[in-house]
Amino acid sequence: MVDSASAPPPEPQGPPEPAVEFTDTGASTGIEAEDIGEAGRMPFDPELIDVTPRSPTIDLVLQRLKRGLIDLQPDFQRRSGIWNDTRQSRLIESLLLRIALPTLYVAEEPDESWSVVDGVQRLTSIVRFVKPEAAGLKPLRLQNLEYLTQYDDAGFEDLPGRMQTRILETELSVLLIRKGTPEEARFNIFVRINTGGLPLSQQELRHALIPGRARTFLAELAESEEFLEATAYSVSPSRMAERELCLRFLAFWMTPPERYVTQDFDGFLRRTMHAINALSDTELSTLRRRFRVAMVGCDLLFGDQAFRKQFRGITRRYPINKALFEVQAVTVARCAPHDLPTLLDRTGTLEARFKELMDDPAFYDAISSGTGDADKVNYRFQSMKDLFHEVLHA
Structure with missing residues (x-):
C-alpha cells in the first residue's frame, strides 16, 4: 500500500485539452483548432457575380x-x-x-x-x-x-x-x-459549395484561387529545416496547415500588428498572398532570411514548447496554436541581434513569465477565441512584446 503522505502531488489539470484539426484520414494535424470569430467580409455587388x-x-x-x-x-x-x-x-x-x-x-x-x-x-x-x-x-x-x-x-x-x-x-x-467576379464573391461561392466529403481548408482555398509565386514560396518555407525543427516535426502537411502558419508570420511581418484594423482575417491573409506575388526576388530573399531567423530563434528560446500553450505545473505538450505561432515568431524576428544572447541566457525566466502570461484571461482569450478580432490581435502582440521587454530588463 502506497503511503499517501509520500506520494507526489497530482499534476494540475489546467484548461481542458484543446480540440485539434484533422487530416483526411482522421489523424491530428498537430495544430490546435481555431475559433477565428465572425468575419467582417468586404461587401461586393451581387450583380458582378x-x-x-x-x-x-x-x-x-x-x-x-x-x-x-x-x-x-x-x-x-x-x-x-x-x-x-x-x-x-x-x-x-x-x-x-x-x-x-x-x-x-x-x-x-x-x-x-x-x-x-x-x-x-x-x-x-x-x-x-x-x-x-x-x-x-x-x-x-x-x-x-x-x-x-x-x-x-x-x-x-x-x-x-x-x-x-x-x-x-x-x-x-x-x-x-x-x-x-470580385475575389470576395469567388471565395464566398466556394465556401458555400465546399460541403461535400472533407471540405477544403481555408488555406487550400487560398492556394486554389490565388495562383502565383506565393504558392511555391510558402511551400519552400514550410519545408525548410528551420521550420520543421521549430515545430518539432509535428505539423501534418495534408491540409496545408503548415503553409498557413508561414503565411501568418509573413502577414504580420509585412503589415505590423498595430496596423491590422480589419475584422476580415481571411481577407488579410489573401491580400498578403497577393502582396507576396508582387515581390521581387531580392525582397523574397529578405523575407526568407527573416523567417529563418524567427524559426531558429523560437527553437532556441522555447524548444519543443514553441508556439504551444504552457501552464504552471503542467508538463504535457499541447498542439501548436496558430495565434501563438504568429505572435512568438514575429516578436522574435523583431528582436535586435544583440538581444538574442541575453534572451538565451534567460530562457528559464522567459518560460516562467510566459506561463504567468497564460494566466491572464485576456491573453488566453486572445489566442483561443475570436482570434481574428483586431483588438485581440493587438492585445496578444503587445503582451508578447511587453513580456520580452521585461525579460530583457529583468
Missing part, C-alpha cells in the same frame, strides 16, 4: 491543359489522402460506363486560364490515364475494376478505339466563375 455553366468534352479540357490554360496545382493534392490507383481506375470505369461525373468548379483567371478548385482529383485521374505527359504525371493503368474487368492493366492506348472515343467525347459538367 458571373457564373457560367460549361460542358466541354474531355478532349477539349486536355487541349486547354496542353496549352497551359488549366492549373491542376500538383502540390494541391492532399498528401495523405490522394486517390489511389484503384479509385482513379474506377473513375475511368465510370466514364466507360457513361456514368456522369459530379460538377467541376473552376475559377477563370485574367489570362482566361482555369484554376480548378473542386474536382482536382477527378481531373488528375483523367489526365493520368489519357495524357499524363501533359501534366508530367505517372501514367495510370487500370486496376481492380468492378464491371469492365477485361480492361484491368490496360492503358489508354490499349483500349479499343470506340472506348477511347467514348472517353474523349464525354462532356464534363463545369461551373465557371468568370474573371470579372
Whole structure:
C-alpha cells in the first residue's frame, strides 16, 4: 500500500485539452483548432457575380491543359489522402460506363486560364490515364475494376478505339466563375459549395484561387529545416496547415500588428498572398532570411514548447496554436541581434513569465477565441512584446 503522505502531488489539470484539426484520414494535424470569430467580409455587388455553366468534352479540357490554360496545382493534392490507383481506375470505369461525373468548379483567371478548385482529383485521374505527359504525371493503368474487368492493366492506348472515343467525347459538367467576379464573391461561392466529403481548408482555398509565386514560396518555407525543427516535426502537411502558419508570420511581418484594423482575417491573409506575388526576388530573399531567423530563434528560446500553450505545473505538450505561432515568431524576428544572447541566457525566466502570461484571461482569450478580432490581435502582440521587454530588463 502506497503511503499517501509520500506520494507526489497530482499534476494540475489546467484548461481542458484543446480540440485539434484533422487530416483526411482522421489523424491530428498537430495544430490546435481555431475559433477565428465572425468575419467582417468586404461587401461586393451581387450583380458582378458571373457564373457560367460549361460542358466541354474531355478532349477539349486536355487541349486547354496542353496549352497551359488549366492549373491542376500538383502540390494541391492532399498528401495523405490522394486517390489511389484503384479509385482513379474506377473513375475511368465510370466514364466507360457513361456514368456522369459530379460538377467541376473552376475559377477563370485574367489570362482566361482555369484554376480548378473542386474536382482536382477527378481531373488528375483523367489526365493520368489519357495524357499524363501533359501534366508530367505517372501514367495510370487500370486496376481492380468492378464491371469492365477485361480492361484491368490496360492503358489508354490499349483500349479499343470506340472506348477511347467514348472517353474523349464525354462532356464534363463545369461551373465557371468568370474573371470579372470580385475575389470576395469567388471565395464566398466556394465556401458555400465546399460541403461535400472533407471540405477544403481555408488555406487550400487560398492556394486554389490565388495562383502565383506565393504558392511555391510558402511551400519552400514550410519545408525548410528551420521550420520543421521549430515545430518539432509535428505539423501534418495534408491540409496545408503548415503553409498557413508561414503565411501568418509573413502577414504580420509585412503589415505590423498595430496596423491590422480589419475584422476580415481571411481577407488579410489573401491580400498578403497577393502582396507576396508582387515581390521581387531580392525582397523574397529578405523575407526568407527573416523567417529563418524567427524559426531558429523560437527553437532556441522555447524548444519543443514553441508556439504551444504552457501552464504552471503542467508538463504535457499541447498542439501548436496558430495565434501563438504568429505572435512568438514575429516578436522574435523583431528582436535586435544583440538581444538574442541575453534572451538565451534567460530562457528559464522567459518560460516562467510566459506561463504567468497564460494566466491572464485576456491573453488566453486572445489566442483561443475570436482570434481574428483586431483588438485581440493587438492585445496578444503587445503582451508578447511587453513580456520580452521585461525579460530583457529583468
